[in-house]
Amino acid sequence: MASASNATPDTLPAWQTLKHHAETLQHVHLKTLFGTEPSRWKSFTRQVAGLTLDLSKQRWDDDTLEHLFTLASEAGVPSAIEALLSGKRVNVSENRPALHTALRLPADATLEVEGEDIVAAVHESLAQMERLVSRLHAGQWRGATGKPIRHVVNLGVGGSDLGPLMVTHALADYRPNDIHPVEVHFASTMDGSQLADYLSRLNPETTIFVLSSKSFTTIDTLSNANTAREWLLSQLTQHGATPISAELVVRQHFIGVSASPEKMTEWGIADDHQLTFWEWVGGRYSLWGTIGLPIALVVGMDNFRAFLAGAHSMDRHFAEAEMAENLPVLLALAGIWNVNFLDIRAHSILPYDGRLEYFAAYLEQLEMESNGKSVTRQGQPVNYSTCPVLWGQLGPNAQHAFYQLLHQGTQPVVCDFIAPLKRYDEVEDPDTRRHLKAQHRLALANCFAQSRVLMLGDDALEDDGPRPEHKRYRGNQPSTTVLLDQLTPATLGSLIALYEHKVFVQAVIWDINPFDQWGVELGKKIATDTQKIIDHQGDLSRMDASSKGLIEAFWAAEQE
Numbered sequence: 001m002a003s004a005s006n007a008t009p010d011t012l013p014a015w016q017t018l019k020h021h022a023e024t025l026q027h028v029h030l031k032t033l034f035g036t037e038p039s040r041w042k043s044f045t046r047q048v049a050g051l052t053l054d055l056s057k058q059r060w061d062d063d064t065l066e067h068l069f070t071l072a073s074e075a076g077v078p079s080a081i082e083a084l085l086s087g088k089r090v091n092v093s094e095n096r097p098a099l100h101t102a103l104r105l106p107a108d109a110t111l112e113v114e115g116e117d118i119v120a121a122v123h124e125s126l127a128q129m130e131r132l133v134s135r136l137h138a139g140q141w142r143g144a145t146g147k148p149i150r151h152v153v154n155l156g157v158g159g160s161d162l163g164p165l166m167v168t169h170a171l172a173d174y175r176p177n178d179i180h181p182v183e184v185h186f187a188s189t190m191d192g193s194q195l196a197d198y199l200s201r202l203n204p205e206t207t208i209f210v211l212s213s214k215s216f217t218t219i220d221t222l223s224n225a226n227t228a229r230e231w232l233l234s235q236l237t238q239h240g241a242t243p244i245s246a247e248l249v250v251r252q253h254f255i256g257v258s259a260s261p262e263k264m265t266e267w268g269i270a271d272d273h274q275l276t277f278w279e280w281v282g283g284r285y286s287l288w289g290t291i292g293l294p295i296a297l298v299v300g301m302d303n304f305r306a307f308l309a310g311a312h313s314m315d316r317h318f319a320e321a322e323m324a325e326n327l328p329v330l331l332a333l334a335g336i337w338n339v340n341f342l343d344i345r346a347h348s349i350l351p352y353d354g355r356l357e358y359f360a361a362y363l364e365q366l367e368m369e370s371n372g373k374s375v376t377r378q379g380q381p382v383n384y385s386t387c388p389v390l391w392g393q394l395g396p397n398a399q400h401a402f403y404q405l406l407h408q409g410t411q412p413v414v415c416d417f418i419a420p421l422k423r424y425d426e427v428e429d430p431d432t433r434r435h436l437k438a439q440h441r442l443a444l445a446n447c448f449a450q451s452r453v454l455m456l457g458d459d460a461l462e463d464d465g466p467r468p469e470h471k472r473y474r475g476n477q478p479s480t481t482v483l484l485d486q487l488t489p490a491t492l493g494s495l496i497a498l499y500e501h502k503v504f505v506q507a508v509i510w511d512i513n514p515f516d517q518w519g520v521e522l523g524k525k526i527a528t529d530t531q532k533i534i535d536h537q538g539d540l541s542r543m544d545a546s547s548k549g550l551i552e553a554f555w556a557a558e559q560e
């Protein structure tokens with residue numbers, strides 16, 4: 001990003017050194033590295049903010065790391081970190097800062113961005129969110145017919161859905177027990193199927209919708225919101241003897257979260273039910289602020305603040321730690337090494353804790369929408385690989401789905417194993433606790449066993465006799481293990497911040513902008529044109545033969 005000569009990364013001296021170095025390590029098996037370096041776990045493992053990061057199963061050695069640190073310096077990583085955290089306009093194509101880290105600054109911090117201290121504004125918006133949360137948790141928010149609200153449906157997509165969905169699921173155990181019960185649900189898909197399910201089983205009198213959309217123009221979310229509004233109006237305006245006004249129904253049953261107050265007002269969201277945030281927070285980085293309303297509704301404001309504090313401790317570490325100790329930098333460098341020098345361009349995210357069910361989906365957006373780019377910050381096409389294909393699932397379930405490919409397929413894949421060390425201490429009944437703890441041990445045993453087999457291959461088995469080729473495991477598949485002391489609001493905050501900063505460091509080295517997403521804009525525009533044609537308001541003859549055929553098939557089905 002800020003490399004001294006504005007050179008592309010592949011022309012930096014350290015890149016060339018790493019290329020040669022990779023040739024020497026390319027054919028060294030991980031089992032050899034472990035065989036020759038008994039202290040590998042110790043030298044490649046770091047602990048910070050409730051997280052243990054084990055990078056010893058990466059196919060690298062001390063020299064690799066030294067060269068990678070040089071690359072990071074040559075690419076300007078330290079000054080880029082400073083620029084990010086101090087609010088410089090790092091999002092060059094949109095000419096604005098990317099200040100998600102400001103959302104987790106403590107109230108007594110100061111951060112002047114372009115002459116203005118933004119911390120007070122951030123905390124005022126948190127306080128505004130807290131007021132809404134308190135009303136709902138006190139059972140004081142009443143629907144248009146006077147009943148207290150029991151269900152909150154978040155309508156959003158991408159960053160306005162995935163983060164809150166992932167975190168509410170992960171931290172469901174942290175629900176305060178002294179509050180009026182409010183259940184949180186998520187509907188994101190534009191086809192309406194998730195929403196239709198809720199509409200069929202929720203009571204409109206006790207349900208409100210949170211319209212979450214930074215832009216307030218996303219058709220997926222607006223189409224769900226329009227359907228929800230029609231449902232409420234048809235169910236509630238004629239409810240009981242006295243008609244209820246449409247205005248009251250919309251007022252009492254919608255909260256808006258957006259960077260565009262005008263658009264929220266235009267849609268009908270009451271002023272005091274609007275939560276705003278800033279253009280300088282990217283959608284996929286927005287869960288820390290008002291887009292996190294569903295999180296605060298599930299875990300309460302105290303836990304939400306602990307979540308922010310966990311992320312903030314990772315931010316401080318990121319800002320202050322030397323590269324050799326810096327978890328996000330190390331994680332990023334492992335990725336750069338795999339993608340650009342070992343040519344491993346598939347990356348799987350494998351949590352061994354059911355509460356992290358949506359973590360991979362969340363990271364898919366964070367990593368691939370941020371770094372799935374092929375143009376440098378100066379607008380030149382890149383001639384090196386950037387973000388790998390990243391996907392994942394709960395590890396234990398993936399063992400019965402795609403691990404076959406990890407162990408015996410032709411694609412090299414790097415894996416991130418993620419698990420908490422402690423689990424189920426809070427379960428009251430001793431027998432149930434004992435059984436659940438045994439299940440946790442089982443999950444960890446599988447987690448550790450899988451990364452071991454991926455590393456050692458056949459050698460992981462002690463009774464390794466001769467066997468046919470189809471029963472052989474080649475091993476040598478690199479992996480990272482991230483252990484959380486336990487899954488708490490604070491450690492989850494640190495974990496997410498770890499990955500956010502990893503993505504940033506990689507973007508700096510690849511010289512791309514991780515904070516825009518122009519690649520999704522064309523799809524949106526073309527969809528609008530196609531919709532006109534599907535609705536018989538456009539010119540079908542302009543379409544290619546395949547698209548034409550598909551539309552005609554749809555029209556034919558509509559006629560049946």
Ligand code: F6P
Nearest residue numbers: 157158159160213214215218283
């Ligand atoms: O489709 C891409 C995207 O722009 C994401 O970056 C964003 O998180 C999502 O759409 C939703 O956008 P919005 O919050 O503006 O509705």
